[in-house]
Amino acid sequence: xNAAVPSEIVQSSTDRLKITEIFLSLQGESxxxxxxxVFVRLTGCPLRCQYCDTAYAFHGGQWRDIADIVxxxxxxxxxxxxxxxGEPLSQKRCLVLLRALCDxxxxxxxxxxxxxxxxxxxxxxxxxxxxxxxxxxxxxxNRWENLPLLTARxxxxxxxxxxxxxxxxxxxxxxxxxxxxxxxxFSPSKSELEPRxxxxxxxxxxxxxxxxMQLHKLLWNDEPGR
Numbered sequence: 001x002n003a004a005v006p007s008e009i010v011q012s013s014t015d016r017l018k019i020t021e022i023f024l025s026l027q028g029e030s031x032x033x034x035x036x037x038v039f040v041r042l043t044g045c046p047l048r049c050q051y052c053d054t055a056y057a058f059h060g061g062q063w064r065d066i067a068d069i070v071x072x073x074x075x076x077x078x079x080x081x082x083x084x085x086g087e088p089l090s091q092k093r094c095l096v097l098l099r100a101l102c103d104x105x106x107x108x109x110x111x112x113x114x115x116x117x118x119x120x121x122x123x124x125x126x127x128x129x130x131x132x133x134x135x136x137x138x139x140x141x142n143r144w145e146n147l148p149l150l151t152a153r154x155x156x157x158x159x160x161x162x163x164x165x166x167x168x169x170x171x172x173x174x175x176x177x178x179x180x181x182x183x184x185x186f187s188p189s190k191s192e193l194e195p196r197x198x199x200x201x202x203x204x205x206x207x208x209x210x211x212x213m214q215l216h217k218l219l220w221n222d223e224p225g226r
Contacts, residue, residue: 015093018043018061024076028215037080038073045086050137051189057086084111115141127154135161150182157185161192179208187212
């Protein structure tokens, strides 16, 4: 991987973002699961999901120039980069970062809660949109206007806390015909829903969704920076 930082970014970008951490690990979920990936975790989130495993990113962080962020990502020498949070789109300059990472020749994904408009995201970015279920305690924050914007490049994720969430998610899947728009992921909330139970429900109902367990939690048990 020899992607270079475009000279125009280095010379002209004075925009900054508040960053909690940048680290190299394996992607634990979504379409690129298992690939060595650089994670850029932005600080801040307007949501408070009851199962959140990155609450340490709600506050703090350090201001970083976007050009410096891109340079650090490229220096890791891998192809994939994931911009995450918190909620990365809560910082408006996240859109500038996403474009700069794409311009550097990287394969870029964005993990977003779906509570903020995704229309301005660079079309080269794979958007992984997390639809909040009733069990998340933030179902009221879903921005349904985002769903018609999704393409085959994107993914939708449901983190399910129990049978009620499963039935609700199945209804959303059918009402919005999500499986015909992009790949749909169903994941069990750790310690709230047994993975095998969710797998059995999906198989029994022949749902057109992809069962997903978070690889990083199996390997490193929510250890920060992994």
